[in-house]
Amino acid sequence: MISLFNKPEQANLKIEDDRTGLEIDTLRRALADNLFYNQGKFPEIATKNDYYMALAYTVRDRLLQRWLNTTQTYLDKDVKLVAYLSAEFLLGPHLGNNLLNLGIYDQVKQAVTASGLDLDELLAQEEEPGLGNGGLGRLAACYMESLATLEIPAIGYGIRYEFGIFDQEIRDGWQVEITDKWLQFGNPWELARPEAAVMVKLGGRTESYIDENGHYQSRWIPDRVVKGIPYDTPIVGYRVNTANTLRLWRAEAPESFDFQMFNVGDYYGAVDQKVYSENLTKVLYPNDEPIQGKQLRLEQQYFFVSCSLQDMIRMHLYTGKNLDTFHTRFAVQLNDTHPAIGIAELMRLLVDEHHFPWETAWEITQQTFGFTNHTLLPEALEKWPIDLFGSLLPRHLEIIYEINRRFLDQVRLKYLGDDARLARLSLIDESGPRYVRMAHLACVGSHAINGVAALHSELLKRDTLRDFYELWPEKFSNKTNGVTPRRWIALSNPRMTALITQKIGDRWLTHLEDLRQLEPFAENASFRQEWRQIKRAIKQDLAAYILAKTGIAVNPDSLFDIQVKRIHEYKRQHLNVLHIITLYHRLKQDPNLDIPPRTFIFGGKAAPGYFMAKLIIKLITSVADVVNHDPDMRDRLKVVFLPDYNVTLGQRVYPAADLSEQISTAGKEASGTGNMKFSMNGALTIGTLDGANIEIREEAGAENFFLFGLTAQEVYDLQARGYHPWDYYQGNGQLKTVLDLLAGGYFSHGDTQLFRPLIDSLLYHDPFLLLADYQSYIDCQEMVSQAYKDQEKWTRMSILNTARMGKFSSDRAIREYCEEIWHTQAVPITLKAYVQADAGLRVPNSGVK
Numbered sequence: 133m134i135s136l137f138n139k140p141e142q143a144n145l146k147i148e149d150d151r152t153g154l155e156i157d158t159l160r161r162a163l164a165d166n167l168f169y170n171q172g173k174f175p176e177i178a179t180k181n182d183y184y185m186a187l188a189y190t191v192r193d194r195l196l197q198r199w200l201n202t203t204q205t206y207l208d209k210d211v212k213l214v215a216y217l218s219a220e221f222l223l224g225p226h227l228g229n230n231l232l233n234l235g236i237y238d239q240v241k242q243a244v245t246a247s248g249l250d251l252d253e254l255l256a257q258e259e260e261p262g263l264g265n266g267g268l269g270r271l272a273a274c275y276m277e278s279l280a281t282l283e284i285p286a287i288g289y290g291i292r293y294e295f296g297i298f299d300q301e302i303r304d305g306w307q308v309e310i311t312d313k314w315l316q317f318g319n320p321w322e323l324a325r326p327e328a329a330v331m332v333k334l335g336g337r338t339e340s341y342i343d344e345n346g347h348y349q350s351r352w353i354p355d356r357v358v359k360g361i362p363y364d365t366p367i368v369g370y371r372v373n374t375a376n377t378l379r380l381w382r383a384e385a386p387e388s389f390d391f392q393m394f395n396v397g398d399y400y401g402a403v404d405q406k407v408y409s410e411n412l413t414k415v416l417y418p419n420d421e422p423i424q425g426k427q428l429r430l431e432q433q434y435f436f437v438s439c440s441l442q443d444m445i446r447m448h449l450y451t452g453k454n455l456d457t458f459h460t461r462f463a464v465q466l467n468d469t470h471p472a473i474g475i476a477e478l479m480r481l482l483v484d485e486h487h488f489p490w491e492t493a494w495e496i497t498q499q500t501f502g503f504t505n506h507t508l509l510p511e512a513l514e515k516w517p518i519d520l521f522g523s524l525l526p527r528h529l530e531i532i533y534e535i536n537r538r539f540l541d542q543v544r545l546k547y548l549g550d551d552a553r554l555a556r557l558s559l560i561d562e563s564g565p566r567y568v569r570m571a572h573l574a575c576v577g578s579h580a581i582n583g584v585a586a587l588h589s590e591l592l593k594r595d596t597l598r599d600f601y602e603l604w605p606e607k608f609s610n611k612t613n614g615v616t617p618r619r620w621i622a623l624s625n626p627r628m629t630a631l632i633t634q635k636i637g638d639r640w641l642t643h644l645e646d647l648r649q650l651e652p653f654a655e656n657a658s659f660r661q662e663w664r665q666i667k668r669a670i671k672q673d674l675a676a677y678i679l680a681k682t683g684i685a686v687n688p689d690s691l692f693d694i695q696v697k698r699i700h701e702y703k704r705q706h707l708n709v710l711h712i713i714t715l716y717h718r719l720k721q722d723p724n725l726d727i728p729p730r731t732f733i734f735g736g737k738a739a740p741g742y743f744m745a746k747l748i749i750k751l752i753t754s755v756a757d758v759v760n761h762d763p764d765m766r767d768r769l770k771v772v773f774l775p776d777y778n779v780t781l782g783q784r785v786y787p788a789a790d791l792s793e794q795i796s797t798a799g800k801e802a803s804g805t806g807n808m809k810f811s812m813n814g815a816l817t818i819g820t821l822d823g824a825n826i827e828i829r830e831e832a833g834a835e836n837f838f839l840f841g842l843t844a845q846e847v848y849d850l851q852a853r854g855y856h857p858w859d860y861y862q863g864n865g866q867l868k869t870v871l872d873l874l875a876g877g878y879f880s881h882g883d884t885q886l887f888r889p890l891i892d893s894l895l896y897h898d899p900f901l902l903l904a905d906y907q908s909y910i911d912c913q914e915m916v917s918q919a920y921k922d923q924e925k926w927t928r929m930s931i932l933n934t935a936r937m938g939k940f941s942s943d944r945a946i947r948e949y950c951e952e953i954w955h956t957q958a959v960p961i962t963l964k965a966y967v968q969a970d971a972g973l974r975v976p977n978s979g980v981k
Contacts, residue, residue, distance in 0.1 A: 220269030262296025475577030
């Protein structure tokens, strides 16, 4: 029997508010109350989830005072708010992060332990909200946390997907997608705000009319209307009183039940509208699914953007201001092209609903929006077929045509007679079937455009958005991505955090550049020894997890060589596999080969419709099956695929890595953020000069980075000359042997057809230049092996990688956005009591429902 309900000794009892108090006895009392009154359970029948929920409510209570005070302060002070619009927010589990940021981790752990519970078990119970595919959604989560930590007024807007990114199982080596039911046991961190619902129109037609002032107007008559219900989650800053809001929208039918249909016997039709409307926010689209013709995805994007802009307008009008100052109240950031329809929607709201002149509305719109581009891959730049777009958003298509007409008139004046440039710049792609180009709309309708790494921003200016850069160079800037050190060091790696803090104090958690103070310790033998011991203990923990999850026993003294990210051809997980096969073949040829043992660890999801990515997973698991069962390897090589990679698993993996694989084709990865998380936790990087790898190498020092491969310019030049992968295959005996082993069925039980699509792609197309980079990669991996043999040298390099990663804090990135794009200031929050014993309940003046 646990002692959750045991009363503390009367002599030690302190009178303290059960909802905000932090004494151990108060926390225990609150935990017991929440189990009883919120979960309706007593210890004998409570499940582990009941205890998790009770603890989550206990922690949420201690958040609410900060959250409500933050909202009240923003209203009272009439501050400028950053509105971060993102179709994805990959938050990760809330409980541990909130305990850390509130500064109550130790007290809560003591209270939980005193109540006979295990905090680690309760933390593991939390279902992760899978509301994103990967880097873009995780970046949004890091930025929301940094905004709160820096005390910047902000609100995040997105979609409350009922089913998040699918759960991944591996069956017979293949990925199998399982529904992600993250809400099945409830979400204690959110509060529904149905009274703040808004209505969103879809489909239908428009009709024009002349208003009473003689002005031309357009009226949208929709086919259907969907209700948007906001669900609010507090995002608390680290050791500050600020708790900003993440507002996610759920779709609902305006009327859930049609009694007329029911009365005539159409029982299914009676709830048909409810089902149809709610489907809108049912599921998150996987990142690499082709989007052309996907009406639901366009509906999702418009739905959450319209809800969010209507919400902002309501807040602004509540403060008593006119909408002509809207852009001074909100700085709206578009996280990639998914919310770009917001530009046409704000114009519609201002012109149609609030009757602004076009020119005034356009000035407000341009001053409101900033656009972050996240891709260089042409297929990832969203564009929508005109027919689909017009059938779903007829008024917006009219608005986009008018924006385009006025924009192209400007271009004609600047570039007289340059029709080719007009065609390239147009918001409508007319080179074949006609499409609306969402990136073009975002560029025209925003006052600021940024890339997410130095190389990425340069390639945007040189290639992807070159015409826009030549037209408006002043709009463009670079904002290299960052990640929050609270989750990705302090929470993920508490042992290393304690060691660093012991040496340099704890200011580094909000001023990551302070890690530079670690540099002298790299020369201290006893510090290196402590560093190694911690790293080995973390690797032991991961080895135990791998054994439990996959049945594969790995050696924690081996080099942990890790590649975790979405599975995609440009990220080149299969180049990594070619190296594994190369090592395997060498060891088969010479069992006495002097190389350090290696454990290759992969993780990541392939989009369900992306055949080649799913085949790459099958390749990894097939090679693992042979290598792991070959007695000749004597545990010198092991290959592991960790299923269902997510934020929770990332917190285990990043701290355990010795080597971080960042091997995308140069010029293809916008930035990467996993590369930063690995380096912060002391992993060394093997990588190309791609994305933020370039800046990581500059910061860490070239001598502490394993560089290989063609540069972006060399990739461009080689493809321009004509790239012939077959020549590399014929000209490199080792490469030929590796591919022939694969083609001959050695890793597929003699099946010579299984990997044929992958091999044919490499030999005859190889769009991501694996064969061109193969030998450079193999040579570089040999340098890795030699470096790992010298553990003192390796540890010194590891310490310096961590010490020099200060630039890659999301705090630094957010400061740059605030200073250069959003022009916002910190607003510290002072806590005030909402319930007063002598005066009863004080109802605060609040316009935010």
